[in-house]
Amino acid sequence: MSLNSTPSAERIHIGFFGRRNAGKSSVVNAVAGQNLAVVSQVKGTTTDPVQKAMELLPMGPVVIIDTPGIDDAGTLGELRVRKTRQILNKTDVAVLVVDGTIGIGAAEQELIRIFKEKEIPYVLAFNKEDLREEKDGQREDSEREEEHIIRVSAETGFQIAALKEKIAHLAVREENEQRIVGDLLKPSDFVVLVVPIDKAAPKGRLILPQQQTIRDILEAKAVSVVVQENELRGTLEQLGKQPAMVITDSQAFARVSKDTPREIPLTSFSILFARYKGNLDTAVQGAAAIEQLKDGDKVLISEGCTHHRQCDDIGSVKIPRWLTEYTGKKLEIELTSGIEFPEELTKYKLIIHCGGCMLNEREMKYRQKCAADQGIPMTNYGTAIAYMQGILRRSVELFPQALRQLPEKY
Ligand SMILES: Nc1nc2c(ncn2[C@@H]2O[C@H](COP(=O)(O)OP(=O)(O)OP(=O)(O)O)[C@@H](O)[C@H]2O)c(=O)[nH]1
Ligand SMILES: [Mg+2]
Structure with missing residues (x-):
């Protein structure tokens, strides 16, 4: 990342989804105005998500993500589907690329269901309009242009600009009013x-x-x-x-x-940053759960990046050591990194997550929601460290609401 660029976590993440061969990679390239992704007539060309940060008008700084097709069968297919689901967790706007010569099937319906469930704003791009026009000019009633639908052609560039406008429209989100520290100064x-x-x-x-x-x-x-x-x-x-x-x-x-x-x-x-991202109270509550840990309890340590040596060291070495020293218990500690985050959390007694500077807001919120839904306390590195060093009370004195999450005796 260059010094001048917008941090990835603050960019709008636009994910392109759909069946194999629908033309996802072609539409991605047309929207990006450059060859990001490999295109071919072979089904299943894209096997791993392809992600690129760029400036894209009229949106501004974005991350564009091309994904593998989701109608795959078999083990390899399942793996691809899983990767696609992980991408969904950080997608701010979804573009469902449909092969316009085929139309919507079960795969598309399943994706639309997930968009709705995850409250991801989406647009359906009926691609290959050039072929359709050749075949017949008639539009079936059920495929009328609707709010969610746009007909495009990656091949000719037809309506690609309009698709970008639609994405920009969907990407408008509430400005984060929260300051990092400026409001206290x-x-x-x-x-x-x-x-x-x-x-x-x-x-x-x-x-x-x-x-x-x-x-x-x-x-x-x-x-x-x-x-x-x-x-x-x-x-x-x-x-x-x-x-x-x-x-x-x-x-x-x-x-x-x-x-x-x-x-x-x-x-x-x-x-x-926990306050900035709206989860300081939960983080303080989560840190206080360290007090309840018993022999044999499982603790999940999770970090958002895979390459950050500073995080690595804290997550894999220091926090496990401090946890053991502080609690005096034999704990089972598991570490995940990058986009990996287990959906099933009930076996853990506590989750300690990194600050999440490499994860966008949607992804962090998704992880917090997973933990909250399953009733698992979740805190972050800094809050847990402050707790174990006995200075969390002092560190949150500026924030009365968070202070109230601490046990009296702490
Ligand atoms: N005529 C026409 N062909 C298109 C259009 N868009 C894509 N194609 C063709 O459709 C085929 C599949 O395109 P891709 O972009 O690789 O499709 P994909 O959805 O990324 O496929 P996978 O990565 O395999 O899931 C290629 O042969 C493209 O040239 C279009 O708008 N018109
Ligand atoms: Mg592809």
Whole structure:
């Protein structure tokens, strides 16, 4: 990802679904105006989802996702169908590509059912209109143009612009009114950010939540002072004025808490982001469930990315170790990463998820809903770490509603 581009998680995700050979990849290429996906007359050409971030007018920053056909039979087919279902969990707008010369069948009906169930806005693109016109000009009554339907041809480009307009129309979503931190600040306030530069930190840049927080502080016309943890104490002494708050990387919590005088509010990037994404209260409640863990309990640790060394290390090594130390129990810990997230969660007593900076809002909401529906407490890395280090109360003091989720004795 380049420094200038919109983070993938904040882009509108447009998924193209349908039967094999309907022309999904062809429509994707026509909409994108470039050859993203392989097209051929062989059924089942697309075997894995193909995903690309791009600027696409009139939408703006989007992620386009081509998927394998869903009418597959057999084991390989099942695997493809599963991948397609996973894509559905992060799709903001769905385009169902129908072979217009064939029409709607069971596969399409099943997809429409899923779109409705998942409340994904969708449009049906009846493709191969060029062939239909050749065959007959008559339209059957049941296939009249409806709100959800548009006739296109990937081959000739017919109505592709109109399809894009329709997608853009469906993609309009409520602006997230929630700020990361700006609503807690006044102009000229100082905020001290603690960003450790250890071997897990990416080379030459800050990670996304740090960049976004700094941006939000700028928008509030406040001042960010960014330091590593060793510089915190000295900086606070020299600042000449009390900062409005200290925001730290979760991993440096313990040290930062010691070095930050009690009267200065202290919180972490992960807590701010849990609030930003609307799930701080649940995360605090979930963290408190650590207290209830018993020998033999299963805990699911799940992260949204597969390539982020910083996350890897926290999820696979540090949190399991801290959990064992804190609870003194023999726990069974399972780790999933990337797009993998088990649908069946009832065997777990607790789910600890990463901050989800690589997952879009829809995907995160889907996972939270899975957990909530099955009654499984779910928290995130930063909140769990703060809890186990005994400073969660202090970290959420700025947020009274979240504070109330903590047990009295904690
Ligand atoms: N005449 C005509 N042919 C099309 C059109 N769109 C796609 N095709 C042809 O239909 C065949 C299948 O197209 P693909 O885009 O590979 O279809 P797909 O849905 O991605 O297929 P799978 O990846 O196998 O599921 C190819 O031979 C395309 O050239 C169209 O609008 N008109
Ligand atoms: Mg394809």
